[in-house]
Structures are given as structure tokens and as C-alpha cells.
Amino acid sequence: MPVLSELAGVGLPDWIDALLRILFIVALMTVNAFGLIYLERKVLARFQARVGPTKTGPIGTLQSIADALKLATKEDVRPTTADRWIFELAPYFVFVPVFLMFIPIPFTQDWVVRDVELGFLYVFGVLGLNIVGVVMAGWGSDNKYALLGGVRAAAQAISYELPMLLVTVGVVMIAANHLLDDGLSTSQALNLNFIADDQRTTPYIILQPLGFAIFMIGILAELHRPPFDLPVAETEVVGGYFVEYSGMRWGMFFLAEYTALFLLVMLAVVVFLGGWNWPFGEDVGLSLQIVLTLGKAGAFIFVMFGTRALIPRLRIDQLMAFSWKVLLPFSIVQVIANAIIMSYGGADWILGLVSLALLVLLIALVSVQMRLKAGAGTTTIRREPARPRMITAQETSSAGASGD
Amino acid sequence: MSAAEAVYYVVAVVAILSALGVVLAGNIVHAAIFFILALGGIAGFYLMLSVEFLALVQLIVYGGAVTILILFALMLTRARERPQALFGKTRPLGVVASLALLAAFIGASVGTDWFEQTPRGDIEPVPFQELGDVIFTVWIVPFILIGILLSIALDGAVLLAVPDEED
Numbered sequence: 390m391p392v393l394s395e396l397a398g399v400g401l402p403d404w405i406d407a408l409l410r411i412l413f414i415v416a417l418m419t420v421n422a423f424g425l426i427y428l429e430r431k432v433l434a435r436f437q438a439r440v441g442p443t444k445t446g447p448i449g450t451l452q453s454i455a456d457a458l459k460l461a462t463k464e465d466v467r468p469t470t471a472d473r474w475i476f477e478l479a480p481y482f483v484f485v486p487v488f489l490m491f492i493p494i495p496f497t498q499d500w501v502v503r504d505v506e507l508g509f510l511y512v513f514g515v516l517g518l519n520i521v522g523v524v525m526a527g528w529g530s531d532n533k534y535a536l537l538g539g540v541r542a543a544a545q546a547i548s549y550e551l552p553m554l555l556v557t558v559g560v561v562m563i564a565a566n567h568l569l570d571d572g573l574s575t576s577q578a579l580n581l582n583f584i585a586d587d588q589r590t591t592p593y594i595i596l597q598p599l600g601f602a603i604f605m606i607g608i609l610a611e612l613h614r615p616p617f618d619l620p621v622a623e624t625e626v627v628g629g630y631f632v633e634y635s636g637m638r639w640g641m642f643f644l645a646e647y648t649a650l651f652l653l654v655m656l657a658v659v660v661f662l663g664g665w666n667w668p669f670g671e672d673v674g675l676s677l678q679i680v681l682t683l684g685k686a687g688a689f690i691f692v693m694f695g696t697r698a699l700i701p702r703l704r705i706d707q708l709m710a711f712s713w714k715v716l717l718p719f720s721i722v723q724v725i726a727n728a729i730i731m732s733y734g735g736a737d738w739i740l741g742l743v744s745l746a747l748l749v750l751l752i753a754l755v756s757v758q759m760r761l762k763a764g765a766g767t768t769t770i771r772r773e774p775a776r777p778r779m780i781t782a783q784e785t786s787s788a789g790a791s792g793d
Numbered sequence: 794m795s796a797a798e799a800v801y802y803v804v805a806v807v808a809i810l811s812a813l814g815v816v817l818a819g820n821i822v823h824a825a826i827f828f829i830l831a832l833g834g835i836a837g838f839y840l841m842l843s844v845e846f847l848a849l850v851q852l853i854v855y856g857g858a859v860t861i862l863i864l865f866a867l868m869l870t871r872a873r874e875r876p877q878a879l880f881g882k883t884r885p886l887g888v889v890a891s892l893a894l895l896a897a898f899i900g901a902s903v904g905t906d907w908f909e910q911t912p913r914g915d916i917e918p919v920p921f922q923e924l925g926d927v928i929f930t931v932w933i934v935p936f937i938l939i940g941i942l943l944s945i946a947l948d949g950a951v952l953l954a955v956p957d958e959e960d
Contacts, residue, residue, distance in 0.1 A: 510849040517857020521829055524864050543861045576920050
């Protein structure tokens with residue numbers, strides 16, 4: 390971000406500049422979380438024919454700040470049986486990787502913290518570390534609901550990361566192919582700046598609609614947002630892995646969650662919607678670039694809030710089956726299809742058409758399956774839950790007791 | 794001391810201390826957390842050896858997935874109540890084996906002429922396409938063999954996890 394260093398003045402030493410940038414990012418993300426929480430409450434309320442927060446400030450806009458003040462002044466409680474180190478370190482393990490994700494994501498053509506050549510891989514690398522913190526929180530709390538939530542989160546994150554990474558491979562293949570067409574080395578194919586730049590004429594959502602759909606589903610799952618909110622489902626695990634946290638530690642989980650929401654949506658915007666580019670069109674100036682990026686991101690965040698209001702939560706076996714039996718095979722087929730088309734020198738529109746056909750097939754399969762299940766009706770309810778029973782806290786405790 | 798050296802020492806200290814933590818921690822879940830730190834330290838070494846791609850892959854594969862699976866298994870076995878299970882009758886054997894390995898490493902690193910082998914001049918990051926080219930041409934047979942091995946391991950895991958019909 391060159392603008393920031395200009396603001397900070399030329400004479401400042403590097404470390405002050407770096408510190409200012411870090412503070413700027415943390416402040417920005419706090420404001421972002423405040424805004425998103427407020428908007429989420431408003432949007433959800435509208436979906437449910439309510440009005441949402443109205444009392445605090447004009448049309449309730451200060452509600453998040455009031456919440457933050459409450460959190461900051463709240464007592465920080467730790468259960469006596471909790472594992473002290475793991476319990477207290479867990480929020481940082483969640484918080485820090487999410488903020489590290491900021492580095493390679495471009496906001497406009499040259500507004501990026503650092504132009505990382507392997508940016509794509511980097512994002513997934515730090516995203517994976519985030520789960521460690523979640524699992525630590527779940528185990529460290531010494532609470533069976535927290536443990537269940539943590540284990541669910543880990544299972545879900547591992548399952549949905551795979552299809553996400555595979556559709557990413559599909560996108561990177563296209564970027565590399567464009568580089569090869571221009572007679573360049575493929576070294577920039579994982580660079581998010583290049584990927585966004587490459588969509589000057591055609592955003593990748595046109596070329597990889599299936600990839601985009603799977604990526605968005607993966608984001609919902611990675612963020613534990615409905616319909617994939619089993620790790621934090623209040624009716625099932627009373628809030629999940631952070632049930633024992635209070636005060637600012639709980640606030641850190643929340644801040645990390647909304648920061649991750651913003652950054653992952655930004656990633657999707659950069660990778661599939663061309664980031665700052667005007668669709669199919671002209672070069673635009675800096676101010677319009679930032680409006681375009683944030684506008685696209687905002688539209689997506691709105692869709693995600695809407696999803697929360699409209700789609701009921703999955704059961705855990707459905708959740709796992711959907712990733713391993715539906716998304717994973719489809720993402721593998723997508724990669725293979727891309728490879729075949731590209732190795733025969735097929736044009737870009739063929740890629741788009743094949744991917745669209747695969748997406749239609751996926752939707753058709755899922756809806757047929759859902760209809761069959763709905764027809765079976767009561768039998769699905771009466772049937773004993775098959776796999777997920779293995780990881781209930783009750784079973785672990787009884788297995789442990791018989792083992793001792 | 795240059796900045797690179799300082800970073801190297803930080804990474805090295807983190808890697809070694811957390812590796813010691815893996816072995817010495819009484820609680821097996823703590824050991825697993827130290828394991829993540831140790832693997833992160835190794836990713837740091839890769840980074841300093843200018844193989845950025847390998848460092849990130851190390852983070853994705855070990856930092857994210859593998860250690861999570863380890864933690865997963867540990868948490869579901871109530872490891873918290875039985876911390877002493879880490880040390881058994883085979884402890885002397887383990888000490889001997891690890892001392893032998895340590896001796897071998899020290900011997901190798903003392904016996905190497907590091908000055909001779911250090912590249913001079915500017916160090917460029919290793920391009921990841923080069924890694925890809927080499928894996929899919931020169932080392933294709935080991936690559937396929939590892940693929941087969943992993944498939945067998947996966948099948949075995951499924952076989953073990955599926956309960957018997959009689960249950």
C-alpha cells in the first residue's frame with residue numbers, strides 16, 4: 390500500500406512504517422468487523438421480517454460499538470480444569486493466521502501489502518494454521534461441547550479444503566495457459582495480482598462456473614457459516630469451541646471470524662470476478678477500482694448473509710458426504726477436463742461450457758438426491774444415525790472408561 | 794550479524810526447542826502442538842534455503858492437515874488422563890537410537906566442508922516450475938510409487954475404520 394507510506398512521511402524508519410501498517414490493518418479490520426456484524430444483524434432481521442437493532446445510535450449503527458465495549462469490560466474467565474497454556478494461547482493461533490492472509494490479497498491494481506509470487510499457495514498455507522487454534526480452543530477448554538465443536542471444525546475444515554484447493558488448481562491452470570499462450574514463463578500463475586490482471590477481458594467465473602460454486606461453498610464451510618455451522622451450532626454444541634471463552638478472548642475469535650469472512654470473500658473476488666477490473670471492459674482509475682473490488686465483495690457478503698437466513702443447517706453425515714462424495718469428485722473432474730481441453734488447445738469458451746455443464750450436472754444430481762430423500766420421508770428420520778455417532782463426547786467417555 | 798543470520802537463529806532456536814518439547818512434554822497434546830511449531834520451524838528453513846514453494850507446501854500439508862489429524866486422534870482417546878503413557882520400557886532403547894542419530898548428524902555436519910559448498914553471489918528463489926518439471930520427469934517413478942503407497946494407506950484406514958458386520 391504505497392498511499393500509507395506517503396501518509397507516514399518519507400523520513401520514518403522502516404520499522405515504524407511497518408508498525409503503522411500493522412496498526413492500520415488491525416484498526417481497519419476492527420471497523421470491518423463492526424460494520425459486518427451490524428449489517429448481518431440488519432440483513433438477517435429483514436429476511437425474518439424484523440427490523441434488527443434500532444435503539445443504539447441512528448438506526449442502530451452504534452450497536453457493534455456498544456457490544457465491543459461490553460466485551461472489553463467483561464471479566465476474562467478461565468475454567469479451573471482447563472489446560473492453561475492451550476486455553477490462553479488458542480485465540481492467538483486463530484487470530485494471527487487470519488491477519489497473515491492480508492499480505493498477498495490485492496485491493497486495486499497496486500494496492501497490495503506485498504506482491505507475493507506464490508500468493509495463492511500462501512493464502513491456503515496460513516488458512517490451514519487457523520484450524521490449529523480452533524482445535525486447541527476446543528480441547529483446552531475441558532468442556533465436552535467445546536471438544537465436539539473443535540473436532541467438528543477440524544473435520545469440516547479438512548474435508549472442504551480439498552475441493553477448494555482442487556478448483557484452485559483449475560484456475561491456476563487457466564492462468565498458466567494464458568501465460569504460455571503469450572510465450573511467457575508460468576512463474577506468475579500463482580500470483581494473485583497476475584490472476585486478477587489476467588481477467589481484464591473475461592472473469593474466471595465465466596471460464597470456471599463450477600470452480601466458483603465449489604469455492605463459495607468451501608468458503609462457507611471454512612468460515613463455519615450456515616448451512617455449515619455445525620462446529621458453532623448453538624442448538625447442538627452450545628456455541629462450539631469457544632463456549633468457555635469470555636471477554637476479549639471471545640472477542641478475538643469473533644474478530645478473526647469476520648476478518649476471515651472479509652478476506653476469503655476478497656480472495657474469491659480477486660480469483661473469480663477479476664478483482665478491480667470492470668467486467669469485460671475498460672481500464673478504470675484507482676478510485677473506481679477500489680469501489681469495484683469492495684462492491685463485488687459486498688455483493689458476495691450479502692449473498693452469504695442471505696444464505697444464513699434461507700438454508701437450514703446440514704446434519705454432520707450430510708456435511709461430510711457432500712464434500713467427499715459430491716464436491717471432491719466434481720472438482721477432480723473439473724481439473725481433468727481442464728487438462729484435456731488445454732492439451733488439445735481448446736479455446737477458452739470450451740472450458741467455460743464444459744465447466745457450466747458440470748455445474749448443471751452437480752445441481753441436477755443434488756436436487757434429484759434431495760427429492761429422493763424427501764420422498765423417503767419418515768424413514769430417514771427413523772434410521773439410526775450412522776457414522777457421526779462415533780465422535781460424540783458420550784461415546785469417547787464411555788470408551789475411555791472401559792479402557793481404564 | 795546480518796538480518797538473515799538473526800532470522801536464521803530465531804528459526805533454529807524455535808525449531809530445536811519445539812522439537813525438544815515434542816519429546817519431553819508430559820502431555821501428548823502439548824507434544825502435538827510443539828510438533829506443529831517444529832514443522833513450522835522447518836518451513837522456515839526451507840524459506841531461508843530459498844525454496845518458497847516447499848515452505849508453503851510444508852505449511853499446508855503438515856501445519857494444517859497432518860497435525861490436525863494427529864490432534865484429532867489424540868483428543869478422542871482421552872490422552873489428558875494418561876500423560877505417563879509417553880514413556881515405557883523401551884525408553885533406554887530410544888535414548889540409544891536417538892543419540893546414535895545425533896552422533897551421525899554431528900559427524901556429517903562437522904565432516905562437511907561448508908565453505909566449499911556455499912554458493913557465492915546472489916541467491917535466487919528456486920522457481921516452482923523447476924520442481925514440477927523434475928518431479929514429473931526425472932523422479933516420476935518414486936512419485937507414482939508414493940501415490941500407490943498413500944492409496945494403500947488410505948484403503949487400509951478405511952478398512953480399519955469400518956466396523957465389523959457382527960457389531
